[in-house]
Amino acid sequence: MATKVVMEALSPTMEEGRLVEWKKGEGESVAVGDVLAEVETDKAVMELVARAGGTLLKQVVPAGTTVPVSQLVALIGEPGEQVPAETNGKETTAKPKGPAEAPAAQPTPDENRPTSMPPAPPAEPRPAPSPSGRQPVPAPKPSQPGGRVKASPLARRIAEERGIDLSSVSGTGPEGRVVLRDLETAGATPAAAISRAMPRTGDGAPYTDTPLTQIRKTIAKRLVQSIGPVPTFYLTSEVDMERVWDAREALKTLGDGPKVSFNDIIIKAVASALRQHPACNAWWQDDHIRYWNEVHVSMAVAVEEGLITPVIRHTDLKTLREIAAETQDLAARARERRLRPEEYTGGTFSVSNLGMLDIVEFTAIINPPETGIIAVGRIAQVPVAHEGAMTIRRRMRLTMSCDHRVIDGATGARFLQTLKAMLENPLAIVY
């Protein structure tokens, strides 16, 4: 009689685990204490250890699957032993649990289940094998959520250099290994795209969807319970605006083109900083995070009946002159309520400015699914210690609201640091 291996609670708070990788193949012999698989819990990657010896008869769930605690994941028995047909995951140990969250990567239940089998309780859907007892285990595709991407060292290095997300590349090497030639056919790389004319079209993916790790799921769940549907925290930084002030004055003397506002410069700087901090240029998508490879900055515009956020598309690829012209046009048409829907949706990050209304600093509300917004205060001359002496400088406060499900404190702080550095050294915006 085969011994059933179930997903164990590897941490006190673990309700489900993602089976990261099988360490024992079907047909391999197993001793008590051998590591059968690696399991990602809500805290860490842990080892699932064999409690019985014999031969691993069957891997009931494929690698990459998220499985509730106590669900069947494998069978251990004598070599050649028939796998019972009803390897449907009836718990052997313990406690039927309350309705667990449906695992994300559940195979669909098999319609042709033998009638002798007790139907699984609906609250706990499980992978159901085909009647033969052999479950078609999908080959782990590299782009599958969660699975470790197999790539040659060279492919890894080149992908990093070119900013290609390996999980978005389908590998043609053995077991889906991403090799150099796969990158060559992977098409437009972000780095290459920036240097090309915008807006970008063609085969370069505009964004990368990243599955939620268990720790990110736990952070999201806990924070939402605590603070509301968008668990926001705030970061404030003070920026010396003397050099931006001078730069803007200098631009004015050119005498042609649209008038460039401070807000335009801030929007451009935000876009450039996002390019350096893609972790802040993301959408929360409930079951995954969408990291955008394009930067579309939304700009909050006050209108008579409220506020609207038109979007400057490909903000990072546009010149300040183009941004200035566009913000003037968008703001004007926003006030006339003449924006088309596609002009105020699809932003990846927002900028809200109340400086012209003499607000020192404020906190802005995130515009979901975006996960970050910068609130811009007034530029005011204030006494500050500068280069060892008390002096009067033009200063401005920026407050960033961050969706903690996506952006952690240090992540947001580093972005804000870059933004501040750019504004204090404006040439860095286009560097």
Next chain:
Amino acid sequence: MPTLTYRDALNQALREEMQRDPDVFLMGEEVGVYQGAYKVSRGLLDEFGPMRVVDTPITELGFAGVGVGAAMVGLRPVVEFMTWNFALLAIDQLVNNAAKMRYMSNGQVGVPAVFRGPGGAALQLAAQHSQAFESYYAHIPGLKVVMPATPSDAKGLLKSAIRDDNPVVFIEGEMLYNVKGEVPEGEHIIPLGKADVKRPGGDVTIVCHSKTVSVALRAAEQLAADQVEAEVLDLRTIRPLDEEAVVSSATRTHRVVVAEEGWPFAGVGAQVVDLIQREAFDELDAPVLRVTGADVPMPYNKQLERAAKVDAGKIVAAVHEVLYK
């Protein structure tokens, strides 16, 4: 440039070095009157006389020890083993005396000797006479191991080996003695520790030495017909290994196959693979594969012997694997 056989190139190197330096002498079984089991020493007895071309009894341990002693007192012996299979009897002299003397005498006494003879398999000489022992000697700190693949390299490397102040294990290829090639006349010196690109290519590197060089070149021909440009890198010296040449080629091609005649376990190729994974990890697009002799005593049966040896087809197959073809 004259065309010589590998054996005559070795003969030329010996003759020139014996003419140049009266301390150089040759010693071994049948090297004098019989002019060498493989005729490498043809004519040398006549030219240099029995004091410098010494026929020995069939006592490998004994005459290897005489060679070490002669070197310790200032001569430059070239000790010929009829084959390296027989030299197993003398390995104590090489490992415990030749390799250790300089170290254990605190640099006072060196052993400028060359131990040479054919290694590896020929044809149907069976398990005891078909062995490639370069990894044995390359394992030992204090020994240099040199393995020429062409007549030109044979001459240039033997001259360097004789002039080297350290004990050099110089392994020739029994099947190479009749190979012909152009050999520069006179002072043709190839430094030890320098690998040589025998055929340039950008798609894959085949690292090889001695007899496997010609096999790798044949494989490269076949691959070229398939639009695959293989670089054939001949190590020439196993120790000191030309690490820079190996890493630089691997860095250019990103894919490497290491071929050698010997057995796989702890072979020369294992050392090359270790080097590449350490120094060129981020350049690799595929695991480095090895093509070696089969991990068995060499069969006598002709078909089985063929199956156990490295051939061009096996190298081509390994190249396809690292190219994911």
